[in-house]
Amino acid sequence: MKRLEGKAGVITAAGSGMGAAGARLFAAEGAKVLIVDINREAAESTAQEIREAGGVAIACVGDLTSEAFSRGIVAQTVEAFGRLDFVWNHAGHPGPVGLTEASNADIELALTLNLRSVMFSTAEAIEVMRKGGGGSILFTASTSGLVGSKYSPVYSAAKFGVIGLARSLARAHAGEGIRVNVVCPGVTDTPMLRTFVRRPGQVDDSDKDLESLVTQRASASPMGRPAQPEEVANAALFLVSNEASYITGVALPVDGGLTA
Numbered sequence: 432m433k434r435l436e437g438k439a440g441v442i443t444a445a446g447s448g449m450g451a452a453g454a455r456l457f458a459a460e461g462a463k464v465l466i467v468d469i470n471r472e473a474a475e476s477t478a479q480e481i482r483e484a485g486g487v488a489i490a491c492v493g494d495l496t497s498e499a500f501s502r503g504i505v506a507q508t509v510e511a512f513g514r515l516d517f518v519w520n521h522a523g524h525p526g527p528v529g530l531t532e533a534s535n536a537d538i539e540l541a542l543t544l545n546l547r548s549v550m551f552s553t554a555e556a557i558e559v560m561r562k563g564g565g566g567s568i569l570f571t572a573s574t575s576g577l578v579g580s581k582y583s584p585v586y587s588a589a590k591f592g593v594i595g596l597a598r599s600l601a602r603a604h605a606g607e608g609i610r611v612n613v614v615c616p617g618v619t620d621t622p623m624l625r626t627f628v629r630r631p632g633q634v635d636d637s638d639k640d641l642e643s644l645v646t647q648r649a650s651a652s653p654m655g656r657p658a659q660p661e662e663v664a665n666a667a668l669f670l671v672s673n674e675a676s677y678i679t680g681v682a683l684p685v686d687g688g689l690t691a
């Protein structure tokens with residue numbers, strides 16, 4: 432039996448990176464998946480790839496900084512598949528490098544995409560899941576949600592917030608069969624990693640090329656390499672699946688030992 436057989440749900444930022452890897456994996460394990468992304472081509476490409484592999488996936492294009500869109504992805508999942516078993520709130524934004532240089536707009540975007548928008552989709556999901564007898568909600572935080580981040584204070588604050596939100600909801604909704612967990616990636620080989628390391632102002636060695644900066648960042652982990660997106664997707668699958676039936680309120684680092 433496949434690990435998500437008969438289940439349906441939604442993954443945000445699933446047009447690329449870990450979200451796309453998760454969508455492919457969840458679908459291969461039997462789930463029907465709504466692929467949410469602001470980038471139409473990316474969302475459709477992930478969905479198409481899944482369908483070509485024999486899975487079920489539908490692209491859903493929109494901007495998660497919009498409250499209406501963020502709330503609406505839950506109804507769209509139910510409309511498309513007739514049920515809602517999981518929500519993986521994966522989308523995020525690196526935010527500004529330093530607090531002293533950050534504008535209100537920089538702070539607003541980072542707080543909105545990482546923290547505020549997931550409250551809307553999750554509120555809708557809880558309403559549906561409590562009527563359906565339960566479900567699994569997963570958030571993506573970061574190792575920056577577990578320890579402070581020198582170059583991303585606003586991002587780190589938002590990701591600490593995501594973990595606080597998840598732990599609170601885990602306690603509040605355990606009795607309704609709703610599990611709420613967090614995956615905390617470390618340095619992971621996706622386009623966002625490249626956005627992180629090339630933001631102006633965070634490194635003194637701006638003469639280095641992008642891939643050298645990525646290698647340098649990854650060398651901070653005891654494993655000395657970045658995670659591949661699939662390695663994070665495997666952890667997400669476990670937390671969402673029934674194998675984690677007695678696990679709620681955890682923030683699981685997938686970081687090669689970075690926070691050990």
Ligand SMILES: NC(=O)c1ccc[n+]([C@@H]2O[C@H](COP(=O)([O-])OP(=O)(O)OC[C@H]3O[C@@H](n4cnc5c(N)ncnc54)[C@H](O)[C@@H]3O)[C@@H](O)[C@H]2O)c1
Pocket residue numbers: 443444445446447448449450467468469470473493494495496521522523524525544571572573574615616617618619620621622623624
């Ligand atoms: N890559 C890393 O090293 C790393 C480490 C820790 C945590 N994270 C977290 O992982 C998540 C991002 O994952 P990734 O590295 O797989 O990224 P990625 O760059 O591969 O993909 C991000 C996707 O998000 C989409 N997106 C951006 N803004 C959006 C919006 N407003 N509405 C809808 N979609 C939007 C993009 O189009 C893109 O397809 C974030 O929550 C990030 O904080 C990443």
